[in-house]
Amino acid sequence: MTEKIRFDAIVVGAGLAGSAAAMVMARAGMNVALVERGKEPGGKNYFGGAIYTHAIEEVLPDYRDRRPPLERPVTEAGFWFLGKDGLTKMTVQGGPLNREPADAYTALRAHFDPWWAKQAQDVGAFLIPKTTVVDFIRAADGQVIGVVTDRPQGEIYAPVVIISEGVNNLLTQKLGLIDHDLEPAHVALAFKQVIALPMEEINNRFGLPDDGHGLAVSVLGDLSLGLPGMGFVYTNKKSLSVGMGVMLDVLAEYRLKPYELLQRYLQHPAIAPLVKDGQLLEYGAHLIPEGGYRDMPKLYTGGAMVVGDAAAMVNALHWEGTNMAIIAGKLAAETAIEAHNVGDFSERAMARYEEKLWDTFILQDLKQYRNFSRFLEKHPQFMDVYPNFVNDALGTFFTSYGKPKKELFRELKGALTSRRPLLKAVGDMISMARAVMGW
């Protein structure tokens, strides 16, 4: 009989949450297996996107000396409102965005994630790539005591497993931590193109002085055809990440092809000049769990904890998720270390993980925003009516010279009320505030 493969802890998936967890546990002296199904970490991961330094720093205080493969600091951020052929920009720069290091950096996951996993390996975590975890090993009382992989004799034993499997949380479902699969109305399908452009060209087109400055914007309006969806533009050093997310039920019901919507967005008169002559480096797609607090699984059971996208830790309005993943990974790891030190991996011991999450912005924010994904579903005018109104209103405001101002304001009011009665518009703003403030 061959000897069982044993570790102190197993982490399923070397993404942002998983490698953070592995790093923290390995640094505390635990013997950690970091199991990754891709050929290398990052190969399966696709995001907007930006990575937050406050989260990286919590796990790896000297990260800056380790030369993280980040793209540009986000020095300008905000919203762009696309009209039919116009664009209104509402972005902010300077102030808190001017700090060094910046709070957020644009990044490419196939570059960042291998580096992130390497930081875990450097403190002793054992990376097992090209290996898909397909099931758990459980004791008679249900306690998780290991995982089954798709390798021959692929059982790996450990008293604690951190599940960072990503949005397709099949293992989380298998453990019975959530009783339903992802609901198409509560997941967005995000799809983007990474488009190569010379650095100088990016600086010129986006008004950035150099590659020490970068832009991250959410784009609302014409691109989503009046349906619940949002676009984004991130500037990397020598490429742009341009994409959009649309709720999956909408794509299915209207039978829309994601790549055609993306092409329409890229051809928009205000967007086309920004991507002109760019070379397609990569197209891809990924689901975002936007159900938030209401769609979260139970976060732990005896011998296991769930982190990151698998636990629906995404704040859709703020495009946050990568930061929550990293910090949740760290908190799960700390819980595992405490359990390891006292030799208690029971469900009660794992419950500490959720307590720790409540002490951070993660569960506090997710609870506050619990109604937000439903809000956009019920108020599509925020994707359509208002972005168009903003363009028309500002356009009118700045071109109507020579007309009496009374007439100008009448036109402005007309531009809104022809689309949405005033009382309803006021109601929309109140609902929006409620969804964001969690009232």
Place this chain on the structure above:
Amino acid sequence: MAMKRGDAFVGKELPEEVKKTIPRVYVDDLLISLKYYVDEEQSHLWIKEPETCNRCQYKPCLSFCPVGVYTLDNEGKIQVAYQACVECGSCRVACPYNNIGWKLPRGGFGVAYKFG
């Protein structure tokens, strides 16, 4: 609000003037940018009951799959080009009849993003 399932699934239509603003795109022109390690031995995607697809009036999988894995052949049967799959999971959860079998590719196989 959950998406309606099975025979209750209802396709919706955009206004014609909106629909005609959507350009035609051949997804193959995008797929050439992707790197894959194709598992030649087994598919990780499959149609559970081909008969069920005949009953499916709207066949949304032909559209929402971001890499066009699902196509109709000359006989109206759904073909599954699993080699192009980026493992997003959309088909697993959005097939109105829950008729698409889905598992992760074997370790090391499938899409391998170069940029992400």
